Amino acid sequence: MHTRNKSRISKVADGIAPSMIRKLFNMAKSIDDVVDFTLGDPDVQPHENIKKAACDAIMSGKTRYSQNAGLLELRETISRRVKEKDSLYYSPLTEIAVTVGAMEGLYLTLLSLIDDGDEVIIPAPYYVNYKQMVEMCGGIPIIVNPSDKETLLVNGEDISRAITERTKAILLNSPANPSGRILTDETINTIAKLAIEHDLTVISDEVYRKLIYDSKPYLSIASLLGMKDYVVVINSLSKEFCMTGYRLGYILGPEDIVAAVVKLQENVAACAPLPSQYAAIEALGSRIDYSEQMIDTFTKRRDVLFDELKQAEGIRMIKPEATFYAMIDISGMGYDSSVSFAYDLLEKARVAVVPGISYGDICKDFIRIAFTLEESKIIEGARRIAMFTKTAK
Numbered sequence: 001m002h003t004r005n006k007s008r009i010s011k012v013a014d015g016i017a018p019s020m021i022r023k024l025f026n027m028a029k030s031i032d033d034v035v036d037f038t039l040g041d042p043d044v045q046p047h048e049n050i051k052k053a054a055c056d057a058i059m060s061g062k063t064r065y066s067q068n069a070g071l072l073e074l075r076e077t078i079s080r081r082v083k084e085k086d087s088l089y090y091s092p093l094t095e096i097a098v099t100v101g102a103m104e105g106l107y108l109t110l111l112s113l114i115d116d117g118d119e120v121i122i123p124a125p126y127y128v129n130y131k132q133m134v135e136m137c138g139g140i141p142i143i144v145n146p147s148d149k150e151t152l153l154v155n156g157e158d159i160s161r162a163i164t165e166r167t168k169a170i171l172l173n174s175p176a177n178p179s180g181r182i183l184t185d186e187t188i189n190t191i192a193k194l195a196i197e198h199d200l201t202v203i204s205d206e207v208y209r210k211l212i213y214d215s216k217p218y219l220s221i222a223s224l225l226g227m228k229d230y231v232v233v234i235n236s237l238s239k240e241f242c243m244t245g246y247r248l249g250y251i252l253g254p255e256d257i258v259a260a261v262v263k264l265q266e267n268v269a270a271c272a273p274l275p276s277q278y279a280a281i282e283a284l285g286s287r288i289d290y291s292e293q294m295i296d297t298f299t300k301r302r303d304v305l306f307d308e309l310k311q312a313e314g315i316r317m318i319k320p321e322a323t324f325y326a327m328i329d330i331s332g333m334g335y336d337s338s339v340s341f342a343y344d345l346l347e348k349a350r351v352a353v354v355p356g357i358s359y360g361d362i363c364k365d366f367i368r369i370a371f372t373l374e375e376s377k378i379i380e381g382a383r384r385i386a387m388f389t390k391t392a393k
C-alpha cells in the first residue's frame with residue numbers, strides 16, 4: 001500500500017488551534033449534572049411568530065437558493081430598520097449583504113480586504129475566532145492590550161501605537177465578548193480619526209448592541225460624520241433574537257466591499273438559508289419589538305449571578321455593561337493559570353467555564369461565565385463555584 005510521507009493538511013488549517021471554549025464545552029458534555037457556562041448560546045427561544053415564519057417558508061416550498069446577497073425583501077427590511085433605529089441609510093441594492101451568521105459576515109469581509117501579510121488590529125480581550133479568521137485569510141493579527149489592565153478596555157492611544165505601514169483594518173467589538181464592556185465615545189472618535197488619517201477600514205462587530213444594560217447609550221463608529229465609507233458593520237440575529245442556529249447575519253458597508261463580499265459568497269455558501277431569511281424578515285420587520293424582553297431577562301440573570309458570587313471567597317466578578325458574559329477575576333485563588341482553575345472547577349464542582357487565557361494574555365487571571373442559562377441553574381452554578389473557592393483556596 002502507498003504511504004504518504006507528508007501531511008496533506010494545509011498550513012492554514014494546521015495552524016489553527018482548536019478553541020478552548022469548544023474543548024471545555026465538549027468535556028462538560030461528557031460529565032453528568034454539569035452547570036455549563038461555556039457557550040454564548042442563550043436558552044431563550046425566539047418568539048413564536050419568528051419560528052412560524054421559518055416553518056411557513058419550509059411548508060410553502062420557499063427552500064431554494066436566494067440571490068447571493070440575500071432576498072431583496074430582507075435587505076429592504078434591514079435598510080428600513082437601520083434607518084428607523086439608528087438614523088443611518090444603507091441601500092438595499094448595494095450596501096447590504098445577508099450572511100450565514102455574523103461569523104460568515106466577518107470572514108467574507110476579512111477575505112475581501114486582506115492580502116498576504118496585511119495587519120489587522122484586534123483589541124484584547126478578543127472574540128477567539130477573530131484571530132483565527134485573520135490568519136485563515138493570510139493576514140497578521142495584531143493583538144492590542146489595553147494600557148489600563150483593570151478596565152479590560154483599549155483606548156485610542158493603544159490603537160494608535162499599533163498602526164504600521166502594513167495595517168489594513170481595525171476589528172472592533174463593542175459591546176465586547178468576553179469583557180462585556182463598551183468602548184467610550186472618546187475612543188470611538190479617536191479611532192475614527194485614525195482610520196481616516198491612515199486610510200484603514202474599521203470592521204465593527206455590533207452583534208451585542210441590543211444587549212446593553214441600565215439604558216447606557218451606544219455610539220456606533222459608522223454613525224460618525226464621514227465614517228460610513230470606512231466602516232463595515234457586522235450584525236446578526238443570533239444574540240438579539242436568540243436565533244443562533246438559524247445562522248442569519250448581515251453586513252452594512254461601502255459598495256465596493258459589499259460587492260466583494262457578495263462575489264465571495266457565491267463561492268462559499270451561495271446564500272444564507274432561505275427559511276432563516278424569512279424568519280429574519282419577521283424578526284426585523286415586525287411592529288412588535290421581539291428583542292425588548294431579552295434585556296429584562298438578562299439583567300435579572302446578571303444581577304442574580306453577581307449577588308451569588310459576592311459570597312465566593314478569592315474571586316471577583318466584574319459586572320458587565322452589556323452582553324451575557326461575565327469576567328471573573330481569579331487572581332486571588334493562587335492558581336498558576338486560568339486553564340488549571342477551569343479544569344479543577346469542572347472536575348471538582350461540575351461547573352464548566354472558559355479560561356480567560358483564550359481571549360488573550362491580558363485575561364490569564366480570569367474565567368468567563370456565559371449566563372445563558374435559566375436563573376435556577378445560574379444560582380446552582382454560582383453556589384457550586386462558591387463552595388469550590390472555599391475549599392480550593
Ligand SMILES: Cc1ncc(COP(=O)(O)O)c(C=O)c1O
Nearest residue numbers: 040101102103127177236238249
Ligand atoms: C463578538 C461575536 N461576534 C460574532 C459572533 C458569531 O455570531 P453568529 O452566531 O451570528 O455567527 C459571536 C458569537 O458568540 C460573538 O461573540
